Amino acid sequence: MRKNVNLMKKEIGKRIKNIREEMGMTKEAFAKSLGVSGQYLGIVERGGSCLSVDKLKVLCDFTNLSADYILFGKDDAIVDNTKNFLSDFTSDQIQTGCNMLKELANLIKPQ
Numbered sequence: 660m661r662k663n664v665n666l667m668k669k670e671i672g673k674r675i676k677n678i679r680e681e682m683g684m685t686k687e688a689f690a691k692s693l694g695v696s697g698q699y700l701g702i703v704e705r706g707g708s709c710l711s712v713d714k715l716k717v718l719c720d721f722t723n724l725s726a727d728y729i730l731f732g733k734d735d736a737i738v739d740n741t742k743n744f745l746s747d748f749t750s751d752q753i754q755t756g757c758n759m760l761k762e763l764a765n766l767i768k769p770q
Contacts, residue, residue: 669706676704
């Protein structure tokens with residue numbers, strides 16, 4: 660059980676570090692935005708600790724990302740974007756596209 664918690668902390672830390680780097684922010688600037696020290700953010704990014712719930716809320720608000728994404732890597736934006744994209748197509752067009760994707764997957768799938 661303890662091993663799973665440590666692994667989860669490391670994964671969360673990696674996601675937070677990736678978010679910071681994608682935003683082009685230094686550790687110190689990002690930490691200041693969250694209201695924590697740069698040293699503590701470094702510990703979080705390495706998986707040695709976790710943000711408190713209130714700091715997680717600040718992170719979500721600051722980055723416009725969901726807690727589901729930060730904690731579990733679940734990106735609901737993909738589903739929403741796909742639904743919006745597909746709304747311009749008929750059911751028949753969507754079905755044809757899905758069939759083509761299945762055929763393509765079978766062609767490139769390792770045997």
